[in-house]
Amino acid sequence: MSSIELTDSQRKILNELVNLSREQEGAVKGETIAEAVERNPGTIRNQMQSLKALQLVEGVPGPKGGYKPTATAFEALDLQDLDEPAATPLHHEGEKLENVNVQEINLTSVHHPELCRAEIHLQGSARDFHEGDSVVVGPTPLSKLTIEGTVDGKDETASVLILKIDGMKAPSEEPSH
The missing domain is CATH 2.40.10 (Thrombin, subunit H)
Structure with missing residues (x-):
């Protein structure tokens, strides 16, 4: 499996998306992510396009829409912040x-x-x-x-x-x- 190189900014946004999507059911709005990482929503939209191209994020259309991390997103983050992923046997x-x-x-x-x-x-x-x-x-x-x-x-x-x-x-x- 090839590892996906993310910029710090992409990693931060993806991490935030993963965390927010755990806390709330369903898709996460771009504005919510923008607030969390202190960027403007336009920047987030651009980053999301590149993350979608990497198949790390899916866009969910409609009023309840927003973004969701794909299974690949977890692999890409590898929840890479953990030096030692806590192993649950x-x-x-x-x-x-x-x-x-x-x-x-x-x-x-x-x-x-x-x-x-x-x-x-x-x-x-x-x-x-x-x-x-x-x-x-x-x-x-x-x-x-x-x-x-x-x-x-x-x-x-x-x-x-x-x-x-x-x-x-x-x-x-x-x-x-």
Whole structure:
């Protein structure tokens, strides 16, 4: 995979877009990004054109429109600010995977524990995962959370696994005597 060379300005804008898009659902307006990086919206529009050409950003038309980072954007940033990407181990069918890193974990439908799903965003390929496979994610670097689940679906283009959560453990849950 060729790494994409970004200017500092592009990296800053892309980083901001990634962060803003995590905080809010949907596309991020150019004005919002402009404010965040203290540039004028015209500059942002020009930069977005070049980021679109690099396929790091998609434009979303319409009143709710704006910009969204593509999966490639995350790779390009490689969240490059991290000297050492915090590794969250991933076990597939009981085997620890060496070449796959967990980038992000999104829990969905937490209000219905019996429907609980987790979206696991991988740095690496989701190709070798199949429905019904058992997966253990974690412990995560900060909260030391471990999620056990069964693959319920996947999006190979975005390297996302959808897990049906079978169990979650946080280290604070020591057995009480």
